[in-house]
Amino acid sequence: MAHEVFISYAAEDIVAAKAICTALESNGIKCWYAKRDVDVGKVWYETVPPAIDKCRLLVFVSSYHSNKSPPVKREIERASGKGIPILTIRIDDEPIEPSLEFLIGVRQWLDAQVPPLEAHLSQLVKTARQIITQQIEAEKRQEAERQKLEEANRIREAALQAKKETEEALKEGKRRESEKAKQGTKEKKSNKAKIAWISASFGIMALIVIGIVVFTPKTVKTPPTTTPPVTTSAATIPLTTTPLTTTPPTTTPPTTTPPTTTPPTTISSLPPNEYVKIDFAPTTFDKKVVNWKETFNVFLSGNLTCLKDIPYPVSGLIIIPKITAKNLSSGAELPLIVSNNITSESIPVKQGETASFLQTLQLQFLGGTVAGDYVIFLYTDKIKVNIGLWVDIDEFFQLKEQYLGTVTYNSQ
Numbered sequence: 001m002a003h004e005v006f007i008s009y010a011a012e013d014i015v016a017a018k019a020i021c022t023a024l025e026s027n028g029i030k031c032w033y034a035k036r037d038v039d040v041g042k043v044w045y046e047t048v049p050p051a052i053d054k055c056r057l058l059v060f061v062s063s064y065h066s067n068k069s070p071p072v073k074r075e076i077e078r079a080s081g082k083g084i085p086i087l088t089i090r091i092d093d094e095p096i097e098p099s100l101e102f103l104i105g106v107r108q109w110l111d112a113q114v115p116p117l118e119a120h121l122s123q124l125v126k127t128a129r130q131i132i133t134q135q136i137e138a139e140k141r142q143e144a145e146r147q148k149l150e151e152a153n154r155i156r157e158a159a160l161q162a163k164k165e166t167e168e169a170l171k172e173g174k175r176r177e178s179e180k181a182k183q184g185t186k187e188k189k190s191n192k193a194k195i196a197w198i199s200a201s202f203g204i205m206a207l208i209v210i211g212i213v214v215f216t217p218k219t220v221k222t223p224p225t226t227t228p229p230v231t232t233s234a235a236t237i238p239l240t241t242t243p244l245t246t247t248p249p250t251t252t253p254p255t256t257t258p259p260t261t262t263p264p265t266t267i268s269s270l271p272p273n274e275y276v277k278i279d280f281a282p283t284t285f286d287k288k289v290v291n292w293k294e295t296f297n298v299f300l301s302g303n304l305t306c307l308k309d310i311p312y313p314v315s316g317l318i319i320i321p322k323i324t325a326k327n328l329s330s331g332a333e334l335p336l337i338v339s340n341n342i343t344s345e346s347i348p349v350k351q352g353e354t355a356s357f358l359q360t361l362q363l364q365f366l367g368g369t370v371a372g373d374y375v376i377f378l379y380t381d382k383i384k385v386n387i388g389l390w391v392d393i394d395e396f397f398q399l400k401e402q403y404l405g406t407v408t409y410n411s412q
Contacts, residue, residue: 004132006055007033008075010065016091016117017061023121024059029128044071052078056135057128058086060104064094076103085131089124091117145297145362152340159318162390275310275393276348279303280378283404290365291410295339298323298376298404300359306348314347316386323363325374328406336376337364347385371411378402 005024009017014035021031032051039047048071052058058079066072079086080103088096089110096104110127112120280302287296304317319342326333339362346355363376379401384390 002054003030003032003037003051004056005029005031005128006052006058006075006079007031007061008058008066008072008079009033009061010063010069010072011035012065013061013063013091016063019117020059020061020089020121020124023118023125024128027125027129029125029132048075049078052084053082055084056132058084059124059128060086060088060100062088062090062094062096062100063092067094067097067100073097073100076100080104085135087124087128087131089120145360148360149340149362152343155316155318155343156320156341159384159390162386166389166391275306275308277305277307279305280402285405285407287407289408289410292412293364293367295362295364296407298361298363300342300357300361300378300404302357304344304346304348304355304357306351306353309351310347310349312349312387314349314385314387315345317344317347318342318382318384318390319380320382320384321361322379322381323361323404324377324379325365325369325407325409326377327370328373328375330370330372332370334366334369337366338362339364365409369409369411371409373406373408375406376404378404 007017007021017033017035021033021036024031032055034048037047037051038044052075058075060066060072060076076086086104087110088104089112090096091112093113110120110124112124280300283301284299285296286299287294290296321338321342323336323338324333325336340360342357342359342361344355344357344359346357348355383393385393
């Protein structure tokens, strides 16, 4: 950053502005003021507004002249509108104009009415350093939250891509199974045709044999006449001859049994019992009063407990939350805007194992919401885990309605 402090002053107070700049810069705090830093040939609106936007603190030199100065008022208005802290140092006893006092509000004040001015500059430097340090820490927090949101969006995009790939893989699997089924049907039809052809062949052969037997001429032989011997003491025993019958062998056509395929077990084919439960610790909000268009954060923490061994290695968890707000007066319940998901890379997979989690969710009320006190609840829209690809596991988790707390919403 080129400078951290913007000094707002009237032209008649240039000596005081230079003294304030010297004190701050001698303590390592870079400053910007118009007399020194406005480029030659450029007008006010080309250099001053960008310089205000880039600073972390505006020091307002309050005096009789600055309270009457339109440019100073515009500088204060811009800093206030951008949420930049304003530190006021009064160098005379002139009361601050009501319009400027409204913009400055309850921000920091320093009185330097009793000369010399240099005697009050050490306190100015100390206060300015504290405010700048707070601004830097706030910027770091905002950057960390921005990175978390980017990471959550990246994970969400990865989950959507994995879901798309999974759906495509399932469609491809179904297509292949359909092709196999069609191929099996063709093979069955082919086998039936072969069996029919074999049966027809046997029938034709049988007809040929019968024709040969029927139409072949037979030769009749007359056996010689013989006189059997006569016996008087023994009974005549007739000889019974049983003709030998031959049964032709039965030919059974071969049958083809198609192979059976056992589909692999997936997490969706497991019995719908809960595998993991989530226990939430008491939650907190960074704001108890939320204004129109403002975002606010809820800080979640708790433990994941494995109730039953999970038969897959799990490398990540995503809970897509649904947050609602219930008006304590009317009972109306409405959804809130949620900017990120609940994520965890540590998942217990053995019965009895636990893993802790810590998560910040950024929330916002919808436009048109009625002002009042609201109770905030957490539900789950989707729960996914990574087992090589992202899959839905809503039915395997114990997660019921979760009370988060109460906030007050101002619609204006």
